[in-house]
Amino acid sequence: MAFFKRELGPVERFESVLKDKLAARQKLAARLSLSEKELEEKRTAAERLAVAGAANARLDRAEAHMRAVEDRTKTMRAALAEFDEQVASAERALADAKAQHDRNLIADQIETMAAAIERAAPGFQASATALIEAVTKHSASIPEATRFSTSVEAVRREVLSAADLICWELRSSAVRTRAGNANMASPAASISEQPPPAEIERQMIYTLHPLLWREGDETRRVPAFAMVGLPKHLLPVALRHHHADYLNARRVQTLMHLHGSEAQGEPGHDDPLLVDLDALLAEENQGPQADVAQAS
Known part of the structure; x- marks a missing residue:
């Protein structure tokens, strides 16, 4: 009897x-831990021999x-770092597959x-x-029945036309949903004629130092990493000024492994490492203005 193995889906x-x-x-991490422990033992042994004045041959x-x-330990560390990248890539692929x-x-x-x-x-x-034929198939002509028949016919046409339209819209929405670009806005938002409030155009980045900037009356402070x-x-x-970098930068991937990507509390007002980006930008702008003033 033949047995067929079920084909796994993308998520599986x-x-x-x-x-x-x-x-x-x-x-690999377990092997690396043992190797690091052995390395520490070898270092300690070599140090003891050197302190005790052992012969050159023994020291060699x-x-x-x-x-x-x-x-061997360095090789395993490099291999572990490569595994970390592969695990991160596999996690992203799994997340994408689940979302799909x-x-x-x-x-x-x-x-x-x-x-x-x-x-x-x-x-x-x-x-x-x-309903329409119940009125039209009889020879008797009653105004109320005729009006009823006319109303039903109008509703019939309107409903069938609306059904065709909604089916087309639903299937278009299904196609967009599968592609991941469906508009999931609520009906209330689509009905509203008020334009959405203007938002600040932003870029997702990874901070390398604590940063500060202002948005209207609000002062934003974010931590490093x-x-x-x-x-x-x-x-x-x-x-x-190397206070931030793009998310796809190689060093950012390493820092994410070390520190994560979520903000760990807001830096204090008196943090000596806090960088004021608005002040830094104003300082840069003053340089060209001063050069223009001197030239004139």
Whole structure:
């Protein structure tokens, strides 16, 4: 009897890959821990021999053993860092797969709704037609019945036209949802004729130092090693002075592994490392103005 293995879906495949990566990383981390412990022992042994005035041959052997363990430890550290990148990549791929899976479920529900409307429309049309024929098939002419028949016919046409329109809109929405660019705004927001309030254009960056800037009457302070939305007009000065960097920068990936990406509390007013980006920008702007004034 033949058995067929069920094909894994994208989410299950990425979960399996991530699980394997984490297991391999854990094994390597355990080996690295043992190697670092051995390296410390070798260093201690070499130090004792040197202090005790051991023969050169013994010192050479001790140093050789220590360097061998040190090289092995460095190799494992590099491999562990590579594993960390692979784990992070697998986590992102899994998150993307889960998001796509959720979008597909929503799109399927939207398409099911459209199909249900299409199946119900003929029944409505048949019922409306029956009501109209109940009046038109009789020879008696009653104004009230004629008006009723005319009203039903108008409603029938309007409902069937609206059903066609809503089915088209639902299927278009399902396509956008699967692609990840569906507009999920609430009906109240779409009905409102008021334009949305102007928002500050921002760029997501990673801070390298505690930063301060002003937005109207509000003063924003953010800590170092955090992912924040910086007003775009302050981005160039923050990059020029190395107070922030783009999220895809290599050093940012390393810092995220070390410190994370979430802000860990707001820096204090008297923090000596706090950088005032507005003041820094004003200082830069004063330089060209002074040069122009001297030239004139």
